[in-house]
C-alpha cells in the first residue's frame with residue numbers, strides 16, 4: 001500500500017483510470033490468472049442465483065453471516081451498483097482435482113479460496129487508501145468454510161465479532177451476481193461444476209472475485 005491520499009469530494013475521479021489499471025495489475029501480481037476492468041452497469045445481478053443457494057440447498061446456506069439468507073439481497077445490490085461506475089473482476093484458475101469435492105485435496109482447496117479472499121481484500125484496501133473510500137468487494141464460495149471450516153459455528157451469527165472481519169465477505173454468487181455469465185462475458189473460460197463431479201470430467205476450476213471501486 002502506498003501513502004494514503006487526502007480525501008477529496010471528487011473521490012480522485014481524475015486518477016480513476018490509472019488506479020483501475022493498477023488494481024487490475026495488483027490482482028494479477030497477487031495470484032489472479034486473469035483480471036479485467038468492467039463497468040458496474042455490466043455486472044449481471046439475478047435473483048435466480050440466490051435461489052440456487054437454496055434449491056438444492058447448499059451446505060453453506062443459512063450457516064454463516066455472509067451467505068444467504070443472511071447477506072444482502074440481489075435487489076439491494078442492484079440499487080447499490082447504480083451508484084457506482086467501475087469495478088475490477090478477476091479469476092483464479094485451479095486444477096480440476098482441487099476444485100472437486102474430494103477430501104484428498106481439501107487443504108489445497110481451502111488455500112485457493114483463502115488466496116482469492118486475500119486478493120479481494122488487498123485490492124479493496126488499495127482503492128480505499130487511494131481515496132476511493134466506498135470501494136467494496138466480493139469473493140467466492142463461503143467464508144464459513146474458507147475460514148471457519150474447522151470451527152463449530154459462525155461467531156458473527158451469534159452476535160459476536162467475526163473471527164476474520166477484514167477478510168470475510170460475501171461471495172459474488174451469495175449476493176446474486178451471475179458469476180458464470182460475468183466470466184463468460186469477460187471472454188474467459190468457465191465450466192459448471194456440480195457437487196458430485198469428478199476431476200476427469202472437469203476441464204478446470206475457476207474462482208472469481210470482484211472489487212467495485214467507484
Ligand code: SF4
Pocket residue numbers: 064065066143144145147148153154155156157161162163164165168
Ligand atoms: S469468517 Fe467465520 S465468523 Fe466471520 S462471518 Fe464467516 S463464518 Fe462467520
